[in-house]
Amino acid sequence: MIMKRFETPILVTRPYLPPLEEFKRGCEEIWRNQWLTNNGPMVQRFAAELARYLNVPETNIALFNNGTLALELGYYAMGLTGGEVITTPFTFVATSHALKRIGAIPVFADIDPETLCLDPKKVEPLIKPGITKAIVPVHVYGHVCDIDGFARLSEKYGIPVIYDAAHAFGVNREDCVHSTPTPSICTSIAACGDMSMFSFHPTKLFHSCEGGCLVFKDDIDHHSPTLNSNSNSLQARLFDLRNFAIHSETECVDVGSNAKMNELQALMGLCCLRKIEDLLTWRQKIYDAYAEVINQAEVKGRGGEWRVKLLQQSANHAYVPVLFDSFATREKVYTELKEKCNVFSRRYFYPLLTDFAPYAYAKGTCPIAEDIASRVLTLPTYYGLGSADVRAIAQNILEILA
Numbered sequence: 122m123i124m125k126r127f128e129t130p131i132l133v134t135r136p137y138l139p140p141l142e143e144f145k146r147g148c149e150e151i152w153r154n155q156w157l158t159n160n161g162p163m164v165q166r167f168a169a170e171l172a173r174y175l176n177v178p179e180t181n182i183a184l185f186n187n188g189t190l191a192l193e194l195g196y197y198a199m200g201l202t203g204g205e206v207i208t209t210p211f212t213f214v215a216t217s218h219a220l221k222r223i224g225a226i227p228v229f230a231d232i233d234p235e236t237l238c239l240d241p242k243k244v245e246p247l248i249k250p251g252i253t254k255a256i257v258p259v260h261v262y263g264h265v266c267d268i269d270g271f272a273r274l275s276e277k278y279g280i281p282v283i284y285d286a287a288h289a290f291g292v293n294r295e296d297c298v299h300s301t302p303t304p305s306i307c308t309s310i311a312a313c314g315d316m317s318m319f320s321f322h323p324t325k326l327f328h329s330c331e332g333g334c335l336v337f338k339d340d341i342d343h344h345s346p347t348l349n350s351n352s353n354s355l356q357a358r359l360f361d362l363r364n365f366a367i368h369s370e371t372e373c374v375d376v377g378s379n380a381k382m383n384e385l386q387a388l389m390g391l392c393c394l395r396k397i398e399d400l401l402t403w404r405q406k407i408y409d410a411y412a413e414v415i416n417q418a419e420v421k422g423r424g425g426e427w428r429v430k431l432l433q434q435s436a437n438h439a440y441v442p443v444l445f446d447s448f449a450t451r452e453k454v455y456t457e458l459k460e461k462c463n464v465f466s467r468r469y470f471y472p473l474l475t476d477f478a479p480y481a482y483a484k485g486t487c488p489i490a491e492d493i494a495s496r497v498l499t500l501p502t503y504y505g506l507g508s509a510d511v512r513a514i515a516q517n518i519l520e521i522l523a
Contacts, residue, residue, distance in 0.1 A: 136323035139392035147388040167387035176309040188320030188333030190380035192219035204254030209239040241270035260289035263435030287320035291437035329390030404438035414515035
């Protein structure tokens with residue numbers, strides 16, 4: 122069989138864009154309001170709609186201009202400066218960059234080989250009472266972490282759990298299935314732990330051009346005490362911090378940042394939120410088309426071992442990761458898809474965080490994550506990518522391996 126070369130490049134992802142007329146109608150409202158930033162009516166509406174979708178109180182959600190600043194200011198508001206924070210190396214750099222930016226020290230624990238999420242059993246030996254200030258697991262590819270396992274660690278050691286949920290938009294609480302026997306008390310995936318961050322970057326399943334949000338609990342009092350007494354809730358602290366920590370016309374109460382979501386971002390988010398069920402359904406069809414080809418193929422090496430494996434889909438079908446038998450096989454497929462087929466996949470996450478200079482102190486400490494990072498590839502998936510093209514991409518992979 123001859124491999125198919127696509128005339129137009131097939132990218133690993135492409136953002137959904139709403140009908141232009143729909144977006145124009147929202148722009149007309151923004152023009153009438155003459156309000157572009159600083160918590161305008163479109164941002165307030167977006168926050169309310171998100172709270173409904175995520176099944177959390179509107180008072181427990183804060184919007185930001187991107188997910189990285191949401192994490193950074195969330196970490197800061199939770200008082201993590203100067204302490205150790207246990208997290209995963211199998212993630213995008215923003216998870217740990219935001220910690221380093223506030224003066225926290227990332228400590229890396231290994232991952233579960235099935236979910237690829239941070240493993241609470243690997244975390245517990247690294248907890249140092251009085252030194253470890255938090256645990257930051259990541260819902261990798263939309264697979265939900267062992268939230269019950271982390272809840273037990275949080276209760277046992279008295280430290281908060283902050284989830285990087287950048288990949289988990291569209292995942293419901295009932296989608297979380299663990300072997301742990303204790304049922305979690307959280308009814309929404311967004312409400313698990315003390316805080317969760319969602320990224321609305323255009324590479325994600327759901328986006329607002331750029332953007333991010335924090336969902337948090339406001340009934341805990343171990344946050345940073347640096348803000349004045351009028352800002353006695355986490356929501357108020359985050360509201361201040363994302364606007365330079367300017368509390369009023371005459372008060373600047375901390376060293377904040379400019380992290381406000383603007384009206385145009387909120388409008389894009391509202392348009393995309395109306396389409397979310399269609400986006401989820403489309404990605405399910407894409408995963409099924411890949412599975413139709415890859416899961417039914419017998420692609421084995423000389424020793425009879427498998428050479429490519431489609432990983433289990435997550436509840437929101439946000440990514441299509443495949444695992445190869447070796448680094449060399451992965452690199453061959455990645456290169457030939459691009460050069461021979463005009464198909465752009467992504468080695469995600471590679472290099473591992475501990476291969477980067479700021480985190481090289483932990484290199485060699487997480488062998489499972491190192492192994493997965495060397496063999497994983499995420500395949501194209503986005504709204505508008507047709508099933509026939511998906512099957513052709515999968516057939517190309519099998520031809521490369523053959």
